[in-house]
Structure formats: structure tokens, C-alpha cells
Amino acid sequence: MKKKRLPKFIFNFFCFLVYVFLLAPIVVILLSSLTTTEYIVFPPKGLTLRWYTELVNHPEFMSSFALSITVAFGTAIIATAIGTLASLAVVRREFKGKTAVVQLVGSPLLIPSVVFGVALLQFYSWIGLAASPLALVIGHIILTVPFVMRLVVASLVGFDRSIESAAMNLGAGPLKVFFQITLPVIKSGVIAGMIFAFITSFDDLTVALFIVSTDVVTLPVRIYTYMQYQYDPIITSVSSIMIIFTVILMVIIERILGVGKVFSSK
Amino acid sequence: MSYLRLENVVKTFNKTEVVKKLSLEIEKGELMSFLGPSGCGKTTTLNMIAGFLEVDGGKIEVDGKPVHLLPPNKREMGMVFQNYALFPHMTVFDNVAYGLKLRKVAKSEINTRVLEALEMVRLAGYEKRYPKELSGGQQQRVSLARALVIKPKVLLLDEPLSNLDAKLRQEMREEIVDIQKKVGITTIFVTHDQEEALAISDRIAVMYEGRIEQVDEPAAIYNHPETDFVSQFIGEVNRVQGKVLETYDDQKSKLHFFGNEQIVPVRYTRNSEVDFFIRPEKIQLSLANSDNAGFETKVERKMFLGAKTRYILKAQDKQLVADVSNTVLNPNQIQEESHVFAYWNPEDLLPSRKAR
Amino acid sequence: MQPVMGTEQDLLLKQKKKNLNRKRLDTWLLLLPTLGIFLFFFLLPLFFLFITSFKTFDPGSGIGSEWTLQNYIKFISDPFYLGVVWRTVKIALITTLVTIIISYPVAFQISKAKGRAKNYLTLLVLSPLLISMVIRCYGWVIILSNNGVVNNTLMSLGWIDTPLTLLYTEFSVVIGMVHVLFPYMVLSIMGSIERIDPSVIRASQNLGASSFRTFFSVLLPLTLPGIFAGSVMVFSLSVSSFVTPAILGGPQVKVMSYLTYEQVAVMLNWPYGGAIGFLLIFIATVTIIAYSKILARSEKGVAIQ
Numbered sequence: 001m002k003k004k005r006l007p008k009f010i011f012n013f014f015c016f017l018v019y020v021f022l023l024a025p026i027v028v029i030l031l032s033s034l035t036t037t038e039y040i041v042f043p044p045k046g047l048t049l050r051w052y053t054e055l056v057n058h059p060e061f062m063s064s065f066a067l068s069i070t071v072a073f074g075t076a077i078i079a080t081a082i083g084t085l086a087s088l089a090v091v092r093r094e095f096k097g098k099t100a101v102v103q104l105v106g107s108p109l110l111i112p113s114v115v116f117g118v119a120l121l122q123f124y125s126w127i128g129l130a131a132s133p134l135a136l137v138i139g140h141i142i143l144t145v146p147f148v149m150r151l152v153v154a155s156l157v158g159f160d161r162s163i164e165s166a167a168m169n170l171g172a173g174p175l176k177v178f179f180q181i182t183l184p185v186i187k188s189g190v191i192a193g194m195i196f197a198f199i200t201s202f203d204d205l206t207v208a209l210f211i212v213s214t215d216v217v218t219l220p221v222r223i224y225t226y227m228q229y230q231y232d233p234i235i236t237s238v239s240s241i242m243i244i245f246t247v248i249l250m251v252i253i254e255r256i257l258g259v260g261k262v263f264s265s266k
Numbered sequence: 267m268s269y270l271r272l273e274n275v276v277k278t279f280n281k282t283e284v285v286k287k288l289s290l291e292i293e294k295g296e297l298m299s300f301l302g303p304s305g306c307g308k309t310t311t312l313n314m315i316a317g318f319l320e321v322d323g324g325k326i327e328v329d330g331k332p333v334h335l336l337p338p339n340k341r342e343m344g345m346v347f348q349n350y351a352l353f354p355h356m357t358v359f360d361n362v363a364y365g366l367k368l369r370k371v372a373k374s375e376i377n378t379r380v381l382e383a384l385e386m387v388r389l390a391g392y393e394k395r396y397p398k399e400l401s402g403g404q405q406q407r408v409s410l411a412r413a414l415v416i417k418p419k420v421l422l423l424d425e426p427l428s429n430l431d432a433k434l435r436q437e438m439r440e441e442i443v444d445i446q447k448k449v450g451i452t453t454i455f456v457t458h459d460q461e462e463a464l465a466i467s468d469r470i471a472v473m474y475e476g477r478i479e480q481v482d483e484p485a486a487i488y489n490h491p492e493t494d495f496v497s498q499f500i501g502e503v504n505r506v507q508g509k510v511l512e513t514y515d516d517q518k519s520k521l522h523f524f525g526n527e528q529i530v531p532v533r534y535t536r537n538s539e540v541d542f543f544i545r546p547e548k549i550q551l552s553l554a555n556s557d558n559a560g561f562e563t564k565v566e567r568k569m570f571l572g573a574k575t576r577y578i579l580k581a582q583d584k585q586l587v588a589d590v591s592n593t594v595l596n597p598n599q600i601q602e603e604s605h606v607f608a609y610w611n612p613e614d615l616l617p618s619r620k621a622r
Numbered sequence: 623m624q625p626v627m628g629t630e631q632d633l634l635l636k637q638k639k640k641n642l643n644r645k646r647l648d649t650w651l652l653l654l655p656t657l658g659i660f661l662f663f664f665l666l667p668l669f670f671l672f673i674t675s676f677k678t679f680d681p682g683s684g685i686g687s688e689w690t691l692q693n694y695i696k697f698i699s700d701p702f703y704l705g706v707v708w709r710t711v712k713i714a715l716i717t718t719l720v721t722i723i724i725s726y727p728v729a730f731q732i733s734k735a736k737g738r739a740k741n742y743l744t745l746l747v748l749s750p751l752l753i754s755m756v757i758r759c760y761g762w763v764i765i766l767s768n769n770g771v772v773n774n775t776l777m778s779l780g781w782i783d784t785p786l787t788l789l790y791t792e793f794s795v796v797i798g799m800v801h802v803l804f805p806y807m808v809l810s811i812m813g814s815i816e817r818i819d820p821s822v823i824r825a826s827q828n829l830g831a832s833s834f835r836t837f838f839s840v841l842l843p844l845t846l847p848g849i850f851a852g853s854v855m856v857f858s859l860s861v862s863s864f865v866t867p868a869i870l871g872g873p874q875v876k877v878m879s880y881l882t883y884e885q886v887a888v889m890l891n892w893p894y895g896g897a898i899g900f901l902l903i904f905i906a907t908v909t910i911i912a913y914s915k916i917l918a919r920s921e922k923g924v925a926i927q
Binding site: 320321322323325334335 | 631633637638
């Protein structure tokens with residue numbers, strides 16, 4: 001018995017170390033945000049909420065936060081809507097060029113986003129589209145639709161269509177069938193897609209780095225550029241707020257859907 | 267005047283005709299079964315009536331009006347699916363109320379009608395449950411209530427009992443017939459189970475390879491099958507060969523088989539070899555050949571089946587299966603490897619015919 | 623009777639055609655928004671960038687007026703740039719390897735867990751995905767910097783006298799990438815572990831194999847598809863990655879994605895930046911295809927449910 005215990009212990013300890021590794025940077029940021037020093041240090045020296053209240057003197061972070069939320073929200077709604085419609089077509093219809101379409105829509109996952117960012121910036125300047133929330137939303141839609149479609153297609157593939165036939169038989173036209181029957185049943189896939197799209201858009205740095213102007217700076221870009229010139233704890237408090245925000249979001253989602261459901265649609 | 271009429275209905279899949287110029291007339295209030303093996307086209311035809319498949323030729327009329335060009339949501343038919351197809355995200359009440367809500371029926375009326383429908387299928391009190399909390403039989407009943415509550419013109423049932431176990435099937439089919447008769451709705455019942463079809467139908471349409479072999483009342487289908495397929499598909503049959511010895515003017519022929527001769531009421535050609543069928547329960551067995559009408563067979567095996575016993579007989583190298591009621595003949599009297607005499611009434615012979 | 627039948631047939635055919643056209647229209651309407659955005663804002667910009675990569679550089683406007691292959695030739699023939707390619711690939715390879723090693727035990731542990739523990743562990747492993755890469759990388763900056771956690775700890779333990787340069791090295795980039803890409807590998811391996819028919823494991827144990835043996839001869843080979851699939855994902859994501867090398871490597875550890883950014887955003891040399899970008903796409907795509915081929919060939923006779 002003793003012989004079995006040691007390897008098992010090492011195994012569990014190893015896994016434990018990995019979990020520590022996973023959480024390390026996040027914990028470090030959260031705790032560093034409480035330091036009393038003017039520079040970032042871990043473990044923090046002293047505890048204070050000063051860097052959170054300091055944020056008031058940095059309205060640029062607030063406006064970046066607002067911008068990121070707006071863009072993420074817009075991206076999530078639009079990407080989910082058009083992605084769901086496209087998924088319906090892909091799963092249920094046959095048409096010429098279907099493979100090409102599927103590959104096209106899946107390719108943002110394969111193209112390094114920095115190249116896409118460059119291409120988009122060039123294109124925008126050609127067509128005269130200045131950096132704006134809209135410009136960001138478009139870029140983010142491209143990044144997120146492939147994920148949305150993966151999740152929605154997964155929900156549609158196992159879908160028992162006889163309930164749609166039953167609804168039609170009872171008198172429902174195609175639109176009613178979609179909104180009253182199909183959509184509610186694939187709800188978890190669609191919502192999972194929406195969440196994924198929101199988070200991907202909110203966190204994106206690579207593409208947003210190219211779609212930037214004096215008043216259009218998303219939060220990740222703001223943090224990135226700030227850190228290149230300054231190393232003060234304000235960054236940690238901003239980051240901590242982002243972390244807390246994400247966690248709250250996930251808790252809300254978990255309450256509504258349940259963890260298993262969100263990830264099982266993967 | 268027929269209520270539901272199919273005229274020369276055709277369906278083609280990938281250049282093959284799966285339903286071949288099918289014509290059928292169904293009376294108002296009738297329970298018609300579509301019976302046949304898988305692939306015979308019965309479900310395809312049902313789906314065309316319901317509107318889920320396009321008709322490739324011919325027409326379908328309900329109450330004199332053509333419906334085959336209408337989309338499925340405008341045909342005023344109620345359908346019960348094999349896998350129940352209840353809406354998983356709605357309660358039993360909402361499932362049944364769905365059709366009524368679409369028709370913009372007043373809320374209070376919806377309430378009354380839904381509760382009535384649930385009572386009719388003996389599910390009063392289940393309104394707040396969700397489909398996943400119900401058993402197969404219960405789901406099927408909700409499905410039935412949902413289809414009937416909208417007072418459709420026609421009720422379509424697509425193998426509704428196939429997913430239930432044997433005992434439940436019997437119970438449910440009786441309930442379905444009861445309800446159907448009470449409501450008086452024209453009904454089509456698709457099934458591959460002949461016992462089911464025989465038990466509940468007013469008439470049965472036996473289908474094979476996209477065609478209707480015979481449409482008749484159950485007894486007629488069973489006792490007077492008109493094609494070989496029907497003979498063999500319904501119930502069980504033994505296939506027997508005989509030679510025509512003589513023919514008579516009054517449409518009778520003398521047949522020779524198994525060293526025996528019999529006069530049968532069918533006109534054959536002299537000296538030809540003919541095939542015919544005889545059902546196992548029509549073969550009578552006795553230990554003695556009293557009036558020399560029977561022929562000798564050897565009992566290869568006997569199987570006790572409760573109310574009757576099945577005897578596997580061998581006569582002149584051909585096998586015959588005979589089912590004899592145990593009250594008529596005590597199985598203990600007959601041993602395996604012994605000899606018995608077999609006899610049947612000439613009227614019970616089912617002549618083999620090519621399909622119509 | 624004939625003419626009446628004729629018109630009835632006509633009506634039928636007309637209706638069928640109408641239905642077919644309606645269906646076609648519906649399909650394209652469903653696809654139009656997505657297709658439109660992708661064609662116009664994805665394919666087209668990339669196409670234009672591709673064209674641009676064959677143009678000369680004009681210091682004024684950024685894009686010259688003549689055609690040239692110089693951008694590509696310059697990159698491929700310069701050992702410095704080839705060194706960057708090698709570094710990009712090397713980092714990706716090391717990242718993939720390390721990720722496999724640390725993912726496997728965790729994937730195994732989570733697969734064996736039951737109920738709530740499993741849910742929480744899965745959430746734990748996936749949660750870094752939800753938090754911005756920028757933030758995670760800055761966490762590592764704090765940990766690995768000269769007066770960061772690691773150095774301070776090592777110095778206070780007396781193991782070193784002067785701080786180790788951990789940041790802005792290939793090491794820090796790998797750490798960051800492993801941290802970011804770890805969940806993908808875990809999910810992939812978990813997927814293949816859970817697809818194993820448990821009776822195969824039991825058969826092995828029944829035949830007398832020790833746990834060790836069962837692992838190496840039965841479990842590991844059966845999960846190879848998961849490992850491979852995860853590696854393809856991790857490798858290609860690593861090669862294409864921008865944020866992690868930019869923050870944890872900076873200008874000291876230039877990888878191809880950073881070069882692309884630098885050429886365009888700093889040097890304003892769009893043609894050259896575009897060329898580097900497409901070379902990067904090439905590398906990433908070739909890897910995925912090569913991996914897929916190997917994956918296909920190695921998938922023989924695996925007892926997967």
C-alpha cells in the first residue's frame with residue numbers, strides 16, 4: 001500500500017503545482033493592486049484601496065472600459081445573430097460551394113490575428129473608415145463568428161427536427177417555428193456563443209491595437225501602451241477590476257445556465 | 267362521398283418512384299390503417315398527406331378541396347409522431363395549448379379545452395409537468411391530446427406505438443380507438459404491426475413497394491387476401507403446391523397434392539401446377555383418417571404455445587406448420603416422430619395470384 | 623378530362639418550383655450577413671494586403687508604385703530574419719512540449735474526478751481563458767521581473783546574489799504561452815481520455831499489467847489522438863501569437879508576429895510587413911496541414927468509443 005501512496009502523492013502534488021502556476025499571475029495582480037508603494041511589488045507592502053480610488057483621476061481608463069464593453073456587447077449580439085443564421089444554413093441546407101463557405105468562415109482561427117489586424121487597418125484607411133466602435137465591432141465579429149458557429153452547429157447537429165414538424169403541423173409558420181421552437185431548444189449553444197464572443201472581443205489586444213485613435217482606445221490597448229511607459233500599480237487595479245468583472249459575469253452565467261451546460265456544448 | 271382522397275399520388279426520390287400512382291378514398295370518421303413492411307411507402311404517403319413531403323404527381327383532397335399544394339401548417343390536420351415530438355422546453359399544458367395559441371383562441375377557452383383534452387387522454391393533473399418527466403406512454407397521450415385539441419379535419423398517426431413495450435401497446439391502441447370513435451375524426455394510422463392494424467382498423471390499406479395491394483376490412487384482408495403479398499404478410503401461411511387433375515364447369519377444379527385429392531372452388535387450367543396458401547390454424551389434425559379426406563404427415567416437432575400448440579409437420583418432404591387449439595386436440599395425444607393425418611377445408615385454401 | 627389534368631399538373635409543377643426557389647432564397651438570406659462581412663472585411667483586406675506585399679516601399683506614403691518580389695526575397699535570404707523564424711518555431715515547439723507534459727496529469731486527474739469536483743476543476747483550468755491575455759502576461763511580468771516574486775524569493779533564500787534576467791527572454795515568452803495555451807491542450811486530452819472504452823483498461827489490468835504498464839501500453843497510445851490534436855492547436859496558436867511575445871519578450875525577443883507589427887506600425891513599411899505576415903500565415907498553415915497528415919496516418923486501430 002505504501003508503494004502506491006508515494007507515486008499518487010507525487011502525481012497529486014504535481015497537479016497542485018500546475019494549478020498554482022495557473023492562478024499565479026492572476027493572484028499576483030489582484031494582491032499587488034493593494035500595495036501602498038508607488039511601484040508594483042509582490043507581495044504588496046501594506047494594504048490600501050488607494051489605487052482603485054486613484055482611477056477617478058484616470059478617466060481614460062474609464063472611457064476605455066466603457067468602449068470595450070460597448071464593442072464587446074455589439075460584437076456579441078451581432079456575431080451571435082448572424083452566426084446562428086449561418087449555422088442553420090450550414091447544418092440544414094445543401095448548396096453549391098458549401099465547403100468553401102465553411103472553410104472561409106472557419107479561417108480566422110487559422111490566420112494569425114496580427115496579420116488580420118494589419119490588413120484591416122490598411123483596408124479601413126482605403127475605404128475611409130476611421131477608427132471607431134463600429135470599426136472595432138466589425139473586426140471582432142470576424143474573430144468571433146467562427147466560435148459562435150462551432151457552438152451553434154454543435155447544438156443543431158443533434159437536433160430532433162420532428163418537434164419542428166409537430167409545430168408546423170399545429171399551424172406554425174417558419175418564423176414562428178424558429179423563434180418559438182428551434183431557438184429555445186438550442187438556447188445553451190447560442191448563449192455560450194454569445195458569452196464567448198463577448199469575452200473574446202473584450203479581451204482582444206491584437207486587432208484592437210491597429211484600430212486605434214486618440215479617442216478610440218480599448219481597455220487592453222490602453223493597458224498595453226500604459227505599461228510600456230509606466231510601471232505603477234494603477235495598472236494592477238485596472239486589471240483587477242477586469243478580472244472581477246469577468247468573474248462576476250461567469251458567476252451570473254453559471255447561475256443561469258450551470259457550468260456543465262456551458263462547457264458541454266463545446 | 268369520401269372525405270380524404272388520394273388520386274394517383276406519386277413520390278420520387280433520386281429518380282426512383284417510392285410511391286407509385288397511389289389512389290385511395292377514406293370515409294369520414296373512418297380509421298384507416300396503412301400497413302406494410304418498412305420501405306413500402308406508408309410513412310412517405312403519410313408525410314405527403316401531412317405536407318412534410320411534396321407530391322410529385324397526382325393530388326390529395328380533403329372534403330373535396332385540394333390540399334397537396336398547401337404548406338403543412340395550413341392543412342388543419344393533427345399529427346402524432348412516432349417519437350412523440352413534444353416540445354421539451356414547454357410544460358404539458360403549453361404543449362397541448364400550442365396549436366390553440368397559434369389560432370389566437372381566447373385564454374379562458376384555451377384553458378377549458380386543454381384540460382378537457384388532457385382528461386380525455388386520462389392525464390388530468392399533469393399540466394405542469396415537463397415531457398422529460400413523463401413515461402413513453404404518457405408522452406404519447408400528451409401528443410394525442412395536442413393533436414386533437416385543435417379539432418383538426420384529419421388525424422394522422424405515424425407508428426405511434428412502436429416505441430412502447432408490448433403490454434403498453436395493447437392498452438394504448440385500445441385507448442386510441444376509443445378516443446377516435448368518440449371524437450369521430452377521420453384517422454390514418456401507419457403501422458408495420460399487423461395485429462395492431464387488424465385489431466383497430468375500420469379498413470386496412472396493405473402497402474408494398476409503393477403500391478396498395480388491397481384495401482378492405484380486417485376480416486376480408488385476413489380471410490380473402492387478394493394478392494400473394496397480402497396472403498403472406500398478414501398472418502402466417504404455408505405454401506403448398508398441387509397439380510390440377512380435372513376442371514369442372516362450375517368454376518371448380520380437382521387438385522392433387524400430398525397424395526390426396528380435393529375439389530376447390532377456383533378455376534384452374536388442366537394439368538397445370540398451382541401454388542396456394544393455407545393458414546396454420548386452418549389445418550386440422552387427427553389420429554385417424556376417418557373419411558379418407560386427410561393425408562398422412564409426420565410430426566417433426568411440437569411447441570406448446572399456451573392456448574394452442576404448433577406442430578411442425580413433414581409431408582412428402584415438404585414442411586407444414588399447423589396451429590391447433592389445445593381444447594380441440596390434446597397435445598399429449600401426439601408425440602414427436604409419430605404420424606397424424608392432416609386435413610383442411612377446400613374453402614380455406616388461398617390461391618396464389620400475382621399482384622393486381 | 624385531359625386538359626383539366628394538364629392544368630392540375632402545371633399547378634403542381636409551378637408550386638414545386640416556387641417552393642424550391644423559396645428554399646434557395648432562404649438559404650442565401652441566412653448566409654448573406656455572415657458571408658457579406660467575411661468577403662468584404664476579411665477576404666478582401668487580406669487580398670489587398672497580399673497584393674501590397676509585392677509592392678515597393680515608399681517612405682512617404684508607405685506603399686510604392688512598382689511591383690517586386692524583394693520583400694519576400696529579402697526576408698528569406700537574410701539570416702537575421704531566418705533567425706526570427708527559427709526562434710518563432712523553436713518557442714512554439716518548446717511551448718507545445720511543456721504544455722503536453724503539464725497538461726496530461728491534470729487532464730487525467732480531472733477526467734477521473736467526479737461530480738462537483740470535476741466541474742470546479744474544469745472551471746479552474748478554463749478560467750484563465752476568460753481573463754484577458756494582457757492581464758495574465760502582466761501578472762507574469764510582475765512575477766519574473768528583476769525585483770519580482772521569483773527573484774525576491776530566490777534572493778531572500780540566499781540562492782542567488784544578483785537578480786536573474788528572467789523577463790524579456792525566450793524563457794518568459796514560453797512561460798506566458800504555456801500559461802495561455804494550456805487549457806486548449808487539457809481539453810483536447812480530456813476529450814480523448816473520456817472517449818476511451820473503460821473495458822479496455824479493465825482488460826489490461828485483468829491480464830496482469832501494473833498501473834504503470836497499463837498507462838504506457840494502453841492509456842497513453844489511446845490518447846495520442848488527443849495529444850496530437852492539442853499539439854496542432856497549441857503549436858499553430860503559439861506561432862501566430864502576438865500578445866504574449868510582445869509583452870513578455872518585447873523587442874528583445876522578436877518573433878514573426880512582432881516583426882509584422884513593427885514593420886507596419888513603427889516603420890510604416892506596409893509592403894514588407896505584409897510579406898512577413900503572409901510568410902507567417904504560410905508557416906502556420908503548413909504546420910497545421912503537416913500535423914493533420916501525421917495525425918491521419920497515426921490513427922490506426924485505436925479503441926475509441
